[in-house]
Each structure stands twice: as structure tokens, then as C-alpha cells.
Amino acid sequence: MTMDQASGLRHWASRQERDAGGCPTHVAEALIALAGQVPAASRVAVARRPPPAAQLATSTATLLIVGLPARQLERAREPLTHWHGQGRRWVGDPQRWQLVPVAPDSPHLSLLAAQQPRWALWVEADAESFRRAWRLLLALAEAGGPGRLLLLHPPGLRRPGLLDNLQQAAAHYLGVELVVLA
Template identity: 40%
Template sequence: MSEQDQAAGLRKWANLQRQQQQAEGAVDVAAAEPVPEPEQASPFLTPKTTAVEAPTMLAPPKPKIPLVVVGLPGSGAVHVNKVKARLGQWSALGRNWAGNPDDWDIRIVMAETSDLAQLREQYSRWALWISSDADTFAVMFRTLRQLHERGGPRRLLALHEPHLPRQGLLNNLREAADYYLNMELLVLAR
């Protein structure tokens, strides 16, 4: 549980305690009977006990879903936000699997990395970021070939800009990955 969630839970609990104490302290004076001090209490009377509410337990944060993304030129927060924005667009289109973009743990990986086989064993969800510039096909096919040669995943989601049509670049890339590299590139229809 994060520190922020714990602090919020403690504040909520403390507020409930204050409200309960104020409610107990605000007694109707006309209906109230005098209560003797604890030292002078009669042995025949049992003190009124109040149950102390346990702090409200917040559900633990849902674990984030790891998504390894290749094909981006770097690994900064700008690229992570770009991927999350695309997942958010798919979610807005009603793609339930995309969920909330903040539910994803985006991990940017370079195709040249030497430990792709270990990463493939560790993570099951992979994506290829496909941009829309003039050299995209050559760059993306080279990335897929590097993944193939270094023991990377055999199935990837095509993450692309929303205006990129399926005919042309996306289909050509999907077919080349399948035919030459025996890799599945999942291209989602609009």
C-alpha cells in the first residue's frame, strides 16, 4: 500500500473517531442522568462500553499490468505518456481490455538489448510502437528482426497513432512479420 493511501485511510479513521466522540459528547441534557465518576461508581452498575470502530480498510491497490513496448527511440517519461495516451484512446473507444491507462506499468525496452529472452520469460504482454514517418516500415521491420534474433516475443500488439490506416503500412508490417519472422503482430481494427 502506498504512503498516500495509508495517510488517507488514517485521516478517514481519525475523522470518524472525532465524529463519534462529538456525537457521544452532544447528549440531550434534559434526558441525561448524572453519571458518577469512575472512583465513586456503584458496584451494581456496569459502565457503559462503546465499541471503537476499527479503521476503514482500504482495498490494496490493484497491481499494475506490465506492458513491454519496443520501437520507441528512448525510454523517458514522454514515451511512457505517449503509450498511455494511446491506451486511453482505445479505452475511450470501448476497448475494455485497455482499461484505465494508469493501470498499466509501461516498460520501454530497446530491441538491441541482450536480455530479451529473459524479459520474454518474465513478461507476457509486448507491444510494438509504430510511428507514421516515411521510414517506419524499414525501422519497424529491423526492430522485429532484432527481437526475432535475440529471443524476443513472438506476439506483439501494434501500438500506432489513431489516424494510421490499416491498409498499407500496418498490413504490410503484419504480413512481413508473419511471413519472414513467424511473428504475430496484432493490429486492432477501429
């Protein structure tokens, strides 16, 4: 008996719900929706090799975001719009991005990290932002999260200081690459 990937994910999610006392519904639904978007024959290639920039600029892309509550998710589109306005072609149309919030304590984090190539960490511009971002990075590293994240922040936040410090600390202490576009 064979199962397609979506069926396997549904089975896994229901088993996790029984075993772990409840799977967050939004995570299970996002996994199933994402698995159904890509034809079975190309799933392996998409997970291993990102598409060329020209294709990425016109197709829908999923960006998993840590550090930003779901109710504020549209704030993550601001830097994408800003970068698009600066002529960064890889962004394409900022509206084509499917933004998916992920909690750093999600039981599905390592599975998502293995399946999804595009991750971002949201960093605010306030005095506590380094501490919050560092705690999120620690939680991600301990849970088997992604090893590379795009650093999303409100437009206008300058690279020297907070962003550089966070990038260097993540690389040195956690082995996590933060991509900074400021």
C-alpha cells in the same frame, strides 16, 4: 540453500554485469521490481496464462515496449486511451498500465520474453516507419524476443498499407504475430 526469484535475478544480473561488461541498470531494476510484484506461488500461472479480461481491466498490467525511447514513453498511453474511449474493455484504465521500455539489443531480451506476456512494438506514422519497425522486428527475432506483440501507433493511423504490410511480413518471414487494433 534456496533463493527467491528476486534474489536469483539480482545474482544473475550482477554475474551478467561482470561477464558482459555491464548490464543496463534500468533492465535489472525492472526485472527485480516485476519479480517482487507477484507472490511466488502465482508466478508460474501468470507467466503461462493471461488473466481474465475482467481482472485485467482492474489490476496493474506491465507492457514492455520496443521502439519508443524512455523519454517518450507516455506517447504509448495515447493509443491505450483511444482504445479505452472506443469501449475496448480489456484496456481498463489507461493509467493502470506500467509501461517499460526495452531496447531490442538488450542482453536480457530472451529472459524478459519468457517471463513477460505483454509486449508492444511502437510504430510511427512517417515515411521511414516500416523500415524502422522491420529492423526492430528482425533484432527481436534474432535475440529470441517475443513471438507476439501489440502494434502501438499514434491514433488515426489506418490499417490498410503500413500496418497490414508490417503484420503480414512479420508473420510470413519471422513467424511473429502482430496484433493490430486500428
